[in-house]
Amino acid sequence: MSKIIKFANNLRIRSKLLGAYTIAFLSALLIGGVIIILQVQHTIQNHIESELTNATLAIGNMVETAAHTSIKNHLRAVAEKNREIVATIYKQVINGELTESKAKALCRKLLFSQTIGRTGYIFCVNSDGIAAEHPQSGVTGKNFMDREFVRLMIQKKRGYLVYEWKNPGEQEKRSKAMYMSYFEPWDWIIAVSSYREEFRELINVDDFRDSILKLKFGKSGYAYIMDSKGDVIVHPHISGNYYDAKDRDGNLWVREICRMKTGRIIYSWKNPGDPFSRKKLAIFNYIPEYDWIIVSASNLDEIYAPLNTVKTIIIAIVILISLLVFVFSLWINASVVRPLRALMNQFDQGASGDFSVRMPVTTTDEIGQLAGYFNRFMGTLERSSRELQEEIIQRKKNEQALKLSEEIFSKAFRSSPSGMFIATLDGSRIINVNDSFLKITGHNLLDLVGKSLLTLSFFQKREEGRALFSDIKTRRPVVNRETGFLTASGQLRQGLISGEGVTLWGEACILGAMADITESRRLEREILDISQNERQKIAMSLHDDLCPQLIGIEFMIKMLEKRLLQSEKSPKQDAERTHQIRALILDAIEKTRNLSRGLSPVNLEDRRFDDSLADLGRYVKDVFRIECCLDSLPDQGIIPPFRDNNIATHVYYIAHEAVHNAAKHAGCTRIRICLDKNQDQIRLTITDNGSGFDPVGSHAGLGIRIMSYRAARIGGRLTITRAGEKGTRVYLELPAFGDQL
Template sequence: MKKLPLLFKSLSIHYRLLWAYSLTFLFILGLAGFVIYSVVRTTIERNIEKELENSTRTILNMVKTAIDASIRNHLRAIAENNRDIINDLYNKANNQLMSHRDAKNRAKQILLSQSIGKSGYIYCIDHRGIIKVHPKDELIGTDLSKNDFIKVQKIKKIGYIEYDWANPGEEGKRAKALYMTYFAPWDWIISVSSYRDEFKELLSTEDFKQNILSITFGKTGYPYIIDSQGLLVIHPKLSGTNIFNSKDENGRMFIQEICERKNGKIIYPWKNPDEIKAREKLVIFNYIPELDWIVASSSYLEEFYHPLTTIAYSIGATVLIMFTLIIPITWLVSSRLAKPLQEMITLFETGARSGFTHRLDVKWGGEMDEVAKNYNRFIGTLETTRQQLQKSHSELEKRVEERTEELSSWIRELEKRNSEDALLREMGEMIQVCNTSEEIYKVLKQYCNLFFPDTSGCLSIYKKSDTTLAPVVSWGDPDDRSTPFLSEECWALRKGKSYLVKAEEPSLICSHLKDAPNRDALCTPLMVREEVLGLLLIMVPPNASLSSGAGSRPILESKQSLAITISEHLALALVNIRLRENLKRQSILDPLTGLYNRRFLSDNLKREIHNMKRHNYSIGVLMIDVDHFKKFNDTYGHECGDAVLSELGRFLQDNIRRNDIACRYGGEEFVLILSRVQQDQVLAIAQKLCLSIRENLKVRWQNTTHTITVSIGASLCSPDQSAEGSLNNADHALYRAKTNGRDQVAWENESIELKAD
């Protein structure tokens, strides 16, 4: 190292300039290129793993949702089918076709003859948690109420639960699924249960295979699903193939490693049969224990690093060009400067002080004149070279600015995508906790203003009655709000995929956009399993910028992929909300009469009494019983009895006030909750209802018209009473009405007896 300064001093000036300029220039450009390359590479690597992790998590949630739905529906079908069988046996016993004891024994035989999965079974407990039916006879009569899941069964009686359980002889607990339904006449809670990992055969991969395979990463990246034995469950080309013993280019058993680890990520070299050399491949994977499946997302790293390769080539080309230019220029300048300095050092010192505007006089003659001429020419050449260098410097600065702006544009695009991904996750979390469609619409409006700034749009949903779509939420300019339209008026709905209308290009414009001509618009349908739920419409306002700022792409074209993703999330959320609302409605309505059931009555009466105590008002309770209902069943059959109950339910619904609530209490008993009434109002409503049923309610059955009468027990619930007390008072009054001859109204106070005439 100490010899380098001495060696440098021994060089002539033109060599010194050559080496100094060349090395300095290479160092500066190399350092700048290295910094740019490192920053971009770090950003890309972070985004690669985040994109694959998000996609893997999305697929994992999709499969788990399908598992939960399959298990729940399977167990529910078995439970409700067995309840219907028991009900049929119970009806036969009531019709004296067999004894009740024989009916119960037959029901037990049927229940115990069924197996659920590999080790699941059916058992029955009563409302106290005591076993009534069980595959093991020694457990009959055992009290299981100390178990947490039995406590839940005693409370719910009907529904689906999950819990961890280990049978005797098993080492650890496993997740268990149970669906129960209640058969009230025998006080049996019919329970169908089995371990969740025994329902693998219920799940059909066709339900979500296409959705999974439609996801891609880069040019050739894709997701796939394998089990722990290396069998490909879902794959774009090799579904059903076992790749457990597959090796990469280095002989590494990477599939076995994935199957053993079950969660994580690996990078391995891979070469397809038609490729010349191996490329690095990244795989991120997660495990689903119920199915023994591993969900994986994979792609070649070089496909994500393509922008980085472009940047590296650009930097390398720039360095090579500049280095090629600087060497001859430096060599020429140093050579022309060195020779005159060697022969006329003193004269050159004077000339150097005078600047480029002075010239040497040709007065020495001979070779000295040639030196003077050369000096003058050299000075002129220096001036020309300076101008050339200045011009080259300006061009270089311009090119550097262009490259910097291009790099900045790429970085802004990456930051924008990261921001959109974060907003998508945030919106997804908000949608998941929404309880109604209206809440989802509010969330959509808030985030559409963030996703699509400086645009207008709306979400239109199909009406239940026809094929018309009506807007449910909009954002942006109020004048851009859409009006109801038919599905045939939109090309996106016809094609079943996103449709972009460009104002600057001739294209077919949707009929429902006729009031917005010469404007860019994007129509994206909301679809779930080829069923269209609605349409997401986005429009660019007039005089708005047509550039998104990233590669001069139009706004809607750059947002089309984002709009499709949002519509997919939104469609799944709306389907889930509708399913949840239907299940809730089924859980509180009586299927025969269409009235609210006893469960809803209990919850609603408690809320009504709570409000009554806060606002200091009274409510009325009417308990209604169909007179001689058993005779209808015995004489005309249970179907005629069901027709009587159904007609009475419709009659009550049509003849009560809007704020009052009609419920089926059980059997032929009904309960009316009258809000904000006094005693005289309760009595008047009860008498009017009793009389109207007797005179106006007609039940047609098998070409015969029947009339019925009812007995009504009435009570007034004051703020100091409980829900149970009010129902008990009405029940006691009903008993007196039936004892006194039926077809009348009785008040909770025994001193008041009222005849409905």
């Protein structure tokens, strides 16, 4: 098989086109022809079988009708004759020649002396369904109104009736025919009945012989009748018994028909006058009442004559189309192969280095388009050749510039005041660090190069280092992310680290920078503590000094107002002015208290911590019109969450900043503050349903940074995440009784 495929692949295009077209067309024609022939054969066979089946059924109906008519006429004649006999005897009763009882006895003798077929008989039924006369004495006088055919007899009284009946001793019911005649004086329905199968001899074949012999199927097909013993009843050519007849193949086809009685068979038979035996298709059906088999037969060569014509036409079409395909293939070869050869020559010249060659375009078909593509390709190739030469020159210049750039980068890297490092993209290997990085960390170069910052325990929390490398690996630059790191001596320091993914020396790397901010964070915490202490001093001065003085002034003015109102000499205007001064003093007292509470919102000696959070919620609801609810610790004797006012203040301001961020920037309608505590931890959660914000990008904000400072100052951990699809969650977690830290 592989040799044939190899041989076909090596053929010329002319041979491939001619062979492919010829094989394709011939295969399609042959497959189509076979399908058509099979379909036509199937259609013809179904048609002839349907025709033969319908003819067989029609003949059966014809025989049934003839038999029905013969039986009906015979029974009617017997019934009418016996009625005349009864009427004649009745006249003798009227004339006084016989008594009615003797007359009925004589009628009974005459009626019962007759037999209808082999087992048929005559009986009489009155209008009440009682058997007035019957050949069996035990039946006479009984009421048979429960029988369906008796009710029909009473209803009709005259006419033909067919019903099913089983005589005593028989296993199954059989079809029975009856004709009735009514004798009114005695109310007798005279019924002549017998089984239909016993009237075979009454059927006159001549009534339908000509109709059967006139049926033709094709040119020489015909119908015939025989019984189950092989005796021919009706046949256009033969008569007698053919039970042992054989066809040319030795098959006893008549016996097979007599055995099957109903079905189809194919056999060989030579009719008189035929030069040879011919295959016949026979459809046959059985009439059990008369033991007749009706057969409709047709010659197969006549049935499939149209099929032979179709085969001849298909063969002629195959030959004609093959010639047309051959001529068409030659024309295609002439119009395709020659231009391809010319194009091959042009390609050969182009392969030798001559990019100026072009192919003349003389047509607009595929060959012409191919020539146009060739010309465009050669033009592009010619331009590319020139551009390639220019690019080679430019690349040499770029290489020199890159070399210079690398030297500049190397110098800048080494001399940078920030701690610079270069590591692999996953952080598993340090490639290089500068002197500033060594100075900040206290390591030497050999300790770091080739190692991982994670395995060196550089990061205080390894998950922060993994998050840093993961963000940079996913193409998200990190800018001034604060982290704790350990020096070579194990000292914990705070640093700002930045980094992004770059490509250096053909490898994806991380270029990072780090600054030590330990001292600046210490100063910031001191400033924060000093600021908090000053705020508390000012709040205490306002609360403990100014407020009592204002309260005293208010009391004195109140007493003055009362004396002015009681004095008759003082005008009322003085009392009214005094009242206005007192109102202003009261307003000043309230503002002073609010200012004191704002400067020092948490005072564990005066109030609970959750009361301060509740005031914050009411403030947000009044100012921003935003629902702000507090879920605080249950008041069931549990120790308060904080025992140090400084820690409580830091926690309060973290909550204050988170709530104000949500109210101002998130566009939310609901804020929930949750304060929870167990034996080990205190948890503060602020959740809103707003649009949310990116916590990573917000780290540069001053408010978020101060919240982080406060959390770190009291030994807690602050986490800012999204709350589901919308909203933001600020989560503060710190050790229980963190004031002892």
